[in-house]
Amino acid sequence: MATRSTRTRSSYHHGDLRAALVGAGAELARTGGPEAIVLREVTRIVGVAPNAVYTHFGTLAELKSAVAQHALRAMAAAMLSHLAQVDEPADAREAAEVHLREVGRAYVHFALDQPGLFRIAMDGNPDGVGTPGLGEKQSDSASEDHPKPDTLLIAALRRLTEAGLLPAEETDAAVMASWATVHGLATILLNLQPSRSVAEREAAVDAGLHYLLQGLTSRA
Amino acid sequence: MATRSTRTRSSYHHGDLRAALVGAGAELARTGGPEAIVLREVTRIVGVAPNAVYTHFGTLAELKSAVAQHALRAMAAAMLSHLAQVDEPADAREAAEVHLREVGRAYVHFALDQPGLFRIAMDGNPDGVGTPGLGEKQSDSASEDHPKPDTLLIAALRRLTEAGLLPAEETDAAVMASWATVHGLATILLNLQPSRSVAEREAAVDAGLHYLLQGLTSRA
């Protein structure tokens, strides 16, 4: 049997080297961040010569980009896992608010729980995160089974709109504002204020999400 | 006369090498970002041997950290310059709102106008940006003449409080929420959505700041 992905080495040919390289890169990034993805280390883990990378990727940056996609899917999965454990109130309006709040909280929590994966996921790979608010021209095939974080955010805001808490024409603006809040919280707590305690971090997240929802749902 | 900082080389000793290295590093970062700060290139610009760096900095990362401080001051200066060109309305409440809005806009605009400097300024140097809302234990001496961006943000929120638009006990939370909004906007527009047009970028900034102020000033 021996699935080709798990077997370390069958013979001269690896079998599924591309996926193995991405997996090894993800594992390195998990513990050491993007700069831990080093060509010779990745290939050493997989048990292959350094230059074998270049048969599947044009450059190391392309491998990193593939790892970034992998990390984005992992992030969305973690967020879905968090959302599954939230029981929403009966009221549709309150439920929509809670949903958005928990999507945002899950976004920040992933960044703090898996800083290495979050960094590689957000590491300047162009269009790594979709272009929300735009045409959404079928962002790849597996957008259904393997969503990206921005998909969850957009869905949460759509739900807020359906609950009558947000004008439909404001959706794009609301997406940007929400994304900015959670991404700002994540990057600040991760990169600029790493010495904050867990309680302080949670307070900051609560504050950011509180004002966001207040701003989104209060009519001028 | 020949000030010691400008003279390229007097003799064996440079005179003010440390400052010259920081300046060269800042110039490299301005055009190429943090990764453009390369030891041999910095020293080549200054006209000195590569290892001369190690008499003033323990490692290249320390030089980068010094450049980051430099960039933070430059950012605050640019923000002040922007604020000077804003004429505020007579009404104190409206003026406070406009002030915060323009502080936020200046924050994002600097990131978009000087991406290299913004990146080095925010490049994970611990405590690069102060710890707002905390004891503020004399954040260095020159906090008066050479403020950092967070100082301007805190001042803007204090002004909002003095105008009666924000409860005093919410200041810390408001700082975090405001900072998250503008920092999130900046990093998203810079790193994750670089292909947006100028108009789209401005719309995103307006949206983020609009909901932020709405959230801050609307009483629950």
Place this chain on the structure above:
DNA sequence: CATCAATCTGGACACCGTCCAGATTAGGGA
């Protein structure tokens, strides 16, 4: 004026990503 400590130079090392030529092997047409 001599001496010391600070400053800067020169050479070396290990590691990095990438290129080029060659070995190995899987898969499909005769």
Place this chain on the structure above:
DNA sequence: TCCCTAATCTGGACGGTGTCCAGATTGATG
């Protein structure tokens, strides 16, 4: 069934990186 083409992987090399160590130079102090 055999071969041969194309894909895959290996080995060695090159230029560039940050950092260490020993030695040259010099401003300042006694």
